[in-house]
Amino acid sequence: MKKDWNRRKSAAVLFSACAFVLCAVTAAGLLLSDYAMETDFTQKNLSPSLSHLFGTDWMGRDMLARTLTGLSLSIRIGLLTALVSCVLALLLGTAAATLGRRVDACISWCVDLFLGIPHILLVMLLSLAFGKGLAGVVAGVSLSHWPALARVVRAEVFQLRQAPYLLAAEKLGVSRFAVARRHLLPHLLAQFLTGLILQFPHAILHEASITFLGFGLSPEQPAVGIILSESMRYLTTGKWWLALFPGLSLVLVVLLFARMGERLRQMGNPASVHQ
């Protein structure tokens, strides 16, 4: 039965493994959130050891717990904002390409406007408008990241609308909704997933940077952005573990997410059946 084990199946297994690790990190962070806030001044500034794998910081907080909690928060914020902005991009891009010239002009103008404003400024303004904190960060990041993808989706839909198979389906009397669901969506899925994956690290980094600038999460929340920006101050005094491990874990999470998206796209591609 060795032949049954094809790349499609190993892609499915890898996908599930990545998803499992990400879920585990999210869950662990949620469970450890109280422990991450515990301070113990007898244990401060310890380098990594068996009892504190990632070391402790200047207030004696366990860095492993803080990193996990931060990652968990980042994964949740990243996923939520990436999803919201990608769905927004999908809807607006499709609308621009299918609902006539006026709608197209309107949406394209908005895209140009959003892309014209410096990104970080836009995120800050939106975050301020939504009252900072978690809601501000989520709104700011998700409402500012859709234009680039919307433009790609719009171009893709324009191209797909001219495809003979789509035109032929319309002539066969298939309803517009069915045509969109059967012929547009599967082709847009690749763009959507790529957008989602690329959006995810972007969202985390933007969350971190506006938090750093004081327009985002409050400093007591152990977000990865806050951990990293705080650790900068201690880096010069030789506390390398404060930045290294949280930074590495962030990179790992982003890579896992990218790998996951890659596998998902592979499974959706018919040509991969025989690989």
Add this chain to the structure above:
Amino acid sequence: MTLEAKQVSFGYAGQGQERVLRQVSLTIRPGERVGLSAPSGRGKTTLCKLLAGYERPDSGQIHLGGKPLASFRGFCPVQMIWQHPETALDPLLRLGETLREAGPVEQRLLDALHISPAWLSRYPGELSGGELQRFCIARVLRPGLRFLLCDEITAMLDLITQAQIWRFLMEEADRRRLGLLIVSHNRQLLKALCTRVEQLEK
């Protein structure tokens, strides 16, 4: 019910005043098999697209049974089979799904076109052009079909497959009194199949 193109002119956007078709008229009656032959670039495919309603003429009308073609809703009684079947089938959809897209297809048609049941679960990228073309033919032969426009549909097939497909289409057209427009560079083929052959003038 006749299919008529009346004084049709058409030019693609971006070509300025240049017209692919100028004042072309063509009438196809039920049961008729009209051949269309012209050198490359004369607008044979464009005429097919206009007659099937894929494009609208800049001037002139396309009428089906005295009514404008654009007024027909749902399954269009005029269907075109594209020259390149690989572009006319969604690459991400299994062929069975594409086939059933507009409703169930008679098993008789699948048998007559030698469509093997195993192909239904395949994707278009896995079959050859000739195999794909059979699917394109099968999916348009629905009860509502009156006119079939064949745009060089067998140009890339071997002779045996060509003969198979044309024999089947002739029988089907005779039985259902379909009007056929057959576009081809092959004069022998047109002579053998058509009741009359038209030229596209420059």
